[in-house]
Amino acid sequence: xxxxxxxxxxxxxxxxxxxxxxxxxxxxxxxxxxxxxxxxxxxxxxxxxxxxxxxxxxxxxxxxxxxxxxxxxxxxxxxxxxxxxxxxxxxxxxxxxxxxxxxxxxxxxxxxxxxxxxxxxxxxxxxxxxxxxxxxxxxxxxxxxxxxxxxxxxxxxxxxxxxxxxxxxxxxxxxxxxxxxxxxxxxxxxxxxxxxxx
Amino acid sequence: xxxxxxxxxxxxxxxxxxxxxxxxxxxxxxxxxxxxxxxxxxxxxxxxxxxxxxxxxxxxxxxxxxxxxxxxxxxxxxxxxxxxxxxxxxxxxxxxxxxxxxxxxxxxxxxxxxxxxxxxxxxxxxxxxxxxxxxxxxxxxxxxxxxxxxxxxxxxxxxxxxxxxxxxxxxxxxxxxxxxxxxxxxxxxxxxxxxxxxxxxxxxxxxxxxxxxxxxxxxxxxxxxxxxxxxxxxxxxxxxxxxxxxxxxxxxxxxxxxxxxxxxxxxxxxxxxxxxxxxxxxxxxxxxxxxxxxxxxxxxxxxxxxxxxxxxxxxxxxxxxxxxxxxxxxxxxxxxxxxxxxxxxxxxxxxxxxxxxxxxxxxxxxxxxxxxxxxxxxxxxxxxxxxxxxxxxxxxxxxxxxxxxxxxxxxxxxxxxxxxxxxxxxxxxxxxxxxxxxxxxxxxxxxxxxxxxxxxxxxxxxxxxxxxxxxxxxxxxxxxxxxxxxxxxxxxxxxxxxxxxxxxxxxxxxxxxxxxxxxxxxxxxxxxxxxxxxxxxxxxxxxxxxxxxxxxxxxxxxx
Numbered sequence: 001x002x003x004x005x006x007x008x009x010x011x012x013x014x015x016x017x018x019x020x021x022x023x024x025x026x027x028x029x030x031x032x033x034x035x036x037x038x039x040x041x042x043x044x045x046x047x048x049x050x051x052x053x054x055x056x057x058x059x060x061x062x063x064x065x066x067x068x069x070x071x072x073x074x075x076x077x078x079x080x081x082x083x084x085x086x087x088x089x090x091x092x093x094x095x096x097x098x099x100x101x102x103x104x105x106x107x108x109x110x111x112x113x114x115x116x117x118x119x120x121x122x123x124x125x126x127x128x129x130x131x132x133x134x135x136x137x138x139x140x141x142x143x144x145x146x147x148x149x150x151x152x153x154x155x156x157x158x159x160x161x162x163x164x165x166x167x168x169x170x171x172x173x174x175x176x177x178x179x180x181x182x183x184x185x186x187x188x189x190x191x192x193x194x195x196x197x198x
Numbered sequence: 199x200x201x202x203x204x205x206x207x208x209x210x211x212x213x214x215x216x217x218x219x220x221x222x223x224x225x226x227x228x229x230x231x232x233x234x235x236x237x238x239x240x241x242x243x244x245x246x247x248x249x250x251x252x253x254x255x256x257x258x259x260x261x262x263x264x265x266x267x268x269x270x271x272x273x274x275x276x277x278x279x280x281x282x283x284x285x286x287x288x289x290x291x292x293x294x295x296x297x298x299x300x301x302x303x304x305x306x307x308x309x310x311x312x313x314x315x316x317x318x319x320x321x322x323x324x325x326x327x328x329x330x331x332x333x334x335x336x337x338x339x340x341x342x343x344x345x346x347x348x349x350x351x352x353x354x355x356x357x358x359x360x361x362x363x364x365x366x367x368x369x370x371x372x373x374x375x376x377x378x379x380x381x382x383x384x385x386x387x388x389x390x391x392x393x394x395x396x397x398x399x400x401x402x403x404x405x406x407x408x409x410x411x412x413x414x415x416x417x418x419x420x421x422x423x424x425x426x427x428x429x430x431x432x433x434x435x436x437x438x439x440x441x442x443x444x445x446x447x448x449x450x451x452x453x454x455x456x457x458x459x460x461x462x463x464x465x466x467x468x469x470x471x472x473x474x475x476x477x478x479x480x481x482x483x484x485x486x487x488x489x490x491x492x493x494x495x496x497x498x499x500x501x502x503x504x505x506x507x508x509x510x511x512x513x514x515x516x517x518x519x520x521x522x523x524x525x526x527x528x529x530x531x532x533x534x535x536x537x538x539x540x541x542x543x544x545x546x547x548x549x550x551x552x553x554x555x556x557x558x559x560x561x562x563x564x565x566x567x568x569x570x571x572x573x574x575x576x577x578x579x580x581x582x583x584x585x586x587x588x589x590x591x592x593x594x595x596x597x598x599x600x601x602x603x604x605x606x607x608x609x610x611x612x613x614x615x616x617x618x619x620x621x622x623x624x625x626x627x628x629x630x631x632x633x634x635x636x637x638x639x640x641x642x643x644x645x646x647x648x649x650x651x652x653x654x655x656x657x658x659x660x661x662x663x664x665x666x667x668x669x670x671x672x673x674x675x676x677x678x679x680x681x682x683x684x685x686x687x688x689x690x691x692x693x694x695x696x697x698x699x700x701x702x703x704x705x706x707x708x709x710x711x712x713x714x715x716x717x718x719x720x721x722x723x724x725x726x727x728x729x730x731x732x733x734x735x736x737x738x739x740x741x742x743x744x745x746x747x748x749x750x751x752x753x754x755x756x757x
Contacts, residue, residue: 037262059597079261117596124594159595167585167603170252176604177585181250183420183550188380190549 092154212309215494216440221745223449235305240437244427294643300685319731336697339707352738360404382581406434422551463508497722501693526621530687533680536663537612555580579613615659691725
């Protein structure tokens with residue numbers, strides 16, 4: 001999808017132009033999103049966008065990028081994380097990219113959708129195993145849990161913001177679930193249908 | 199008669215200030231209500247109240263800029279994107295922490311009545327008698343019978359929804375129909391009753407959200423956006439309730455941007471003549487005069503006003519002759535409780551967002567029980583069904599995962615304790631004259647902490663929570679506790695306490711300053727003990743009672 005269109009969509013989704021990154025620069029090698037504190041190039045920006053789309057792909061319903069979730073991730077990272085978190089993010093992004101290169105001899109952006117999905121699924125499993133091991137260590141008090149590798153914290157940050165951005169998007173809240181600004185009543189025993197109310 | 203002369207002055211426009219203005223004006227007194235901050239107009243001023251969650255750039259979260267600008271507010275939940283304007287600018291109004299104290303303030307029309315938690319509980323004679331029985335602090339000069347009719351008066355006007363549960367320690371009131379418990383809460387309640395019978399109770403919260411239309415206010419619409427200000431006026435606030443009533447009398451004048459710097463004290467008559475204010479916008483000083491002054495600036499700022507008044511007579515300010523002004527700072531200690539998972543009820547959900555939870559009233563140290571601490575605590579909590587924030591191992595990414603995000607998750611139940619804090623003379627606020635706020639006024643310094651009684655109580659608060667939830671069938675119960683920092687309860691009390699003796703209290707049984715009988719303090723400052731119930735309803739009742747007395751005495755020519 002054309003990046004400018006993505007940005008325009010985001011304006012619709014967020015219901016406000018004021019929240020948009022103020023400047024767009026689509027020259028080769030420069031990122032589309034202008035950020036205040038986070039420094040990323042176009043490849044890195046695409047990697048995060050592709051990763052978000054891998055986590056929540058377009059199916060019969062819109063995926064992360066169509067909903068502008070990729071841009072939301074950058075806005076949250078830029079405004080809401082501190083220097084150390086951003087350094088971890090950037091370090092993790094590099095580790096992620098290196099790991100993909102090691103496995104496929106090409107970048108994540110150059111991978112096919114199948115390859116991306118396979119890589120991230122493996123990463124999910126690895127993350128879970130590591131978390132389980134850490135939890136076990138903590139219970140056994142064998143030693144202090146090690147800091148999660150930067151790659152994992154990078155991935156969890158992207159995944160967390162992707163899901164947060166998706167589940168708080170206007171599309172999700174009005175089309176996927178029933179969000180009413182003024183419910184008008186409290187039904188404490190509401191039978192569950194496929195779509196849930198909030 | 200100068201245009202700056204009224205019958206009564208009310209300092210502050212929060213819960214108790216609004217009540218003072220309503221009661222005094224309805225009794226015919228020409229009254230001016232002075233608010234230090236800006237005006238926030240009912241409905242029109244609630245700029246974020248009708249926004250969808252997606253309309254906030256960070257979806258309600260906090261930015262690094264906000265974290266830098268609000269070094270105190272960031273310590274807990276209040277720092278957020280949706281109602282940032284309602285919280286005091288900390289750079290303009292700093293304070294000194296000799297010990298950490300989380301002071302969450304609202305300097306604007308309506309004060310914290312716009313952001314309050316709305317839980318409304320009466321006190322019991324056990325609470326009013328506690329200090330005398332334990333030989334702690336000073337005895338309350340009143341008992342439940344003195345306040346009962348004023349509780350009714352406050353409930354009937356404010357609109358409190360709840361059940362008449364018949365819990366002995368928690369007197370029933372004049373309630374509107376209660377909100378419903380959800381399916382999980384009802385289940386927990388049933389098991390709770392089976393296990394504890396009448397020894398402990400599990401009830402729906404009593405909340406200042408109206409459930410039927412009342413005084414031109416629309417009943418609660420179950421939006422759960424109360425702290426943004428309610429366009430329906432469904433919860434009690436100054437704007438929704440007391441201010442329109444006071445304005446309707448034609449007797450009220452409201453002046454925003456009016457920082458009261460001192461009460462003007464007349465040595466000859468031993469009474470207040472009025473107040474001096476600093477206009478927060480122009481920095482100009484004005485004087486207002488009246489026969490009576492109600493001090494409702496919130497517990498700590500009411501003490502601040504007194505400390506800065508009549509300093510030529512008493513170095514420590516008006517009311518300091520007792521040696522108790524600014525002392526006995528109390529709050530409720532919290533941040534301790536438990537939560538877990540509920541099995542079953544997968545075919546049930548809730549519709550609408552109920553701005554209320556369940557309440558477990560105090561049960562410790564009653565009926566002859568003696569723990570290794572005195573007084574007690576209650577719990578607030580609730581059951582809810584999570585949305586997307588759950589882990590589905592085999593579907594961690596992809597299209598199917600995306601679809602599961604719109605399905606409801608597990609039912610959980612959680613609750614946290616609110617514990618009584620004792621009045622300790624050494625827990626105090628003082629004027630820090632080495633530092634000034636934006637307007638060149640001295641700031642407050644805090645030296646307040648929890649002590650042994652609170653620490654011991656918290657062990658029960660954590661263990662009991664776990665035990666009760668397990669008894670009620672909650673699975674995977676996880677108990678927690680945190681460092682008990684005071685202020686977090688946002689229930690500041692005690693800095694100008696009521697009592698029976700001017701040597702040990704600042705106020706008498708009618709909330710009159712012993713040293714100036716036409717000055718009444720009826721906010722949290724007046725509290726001689728803290729009990730463990732949310733205190734605002736008691737401030738409302740105390741204010742209405744004091745206003746009634748003040749007008750009667752004024753008419754008799756006694757003040």
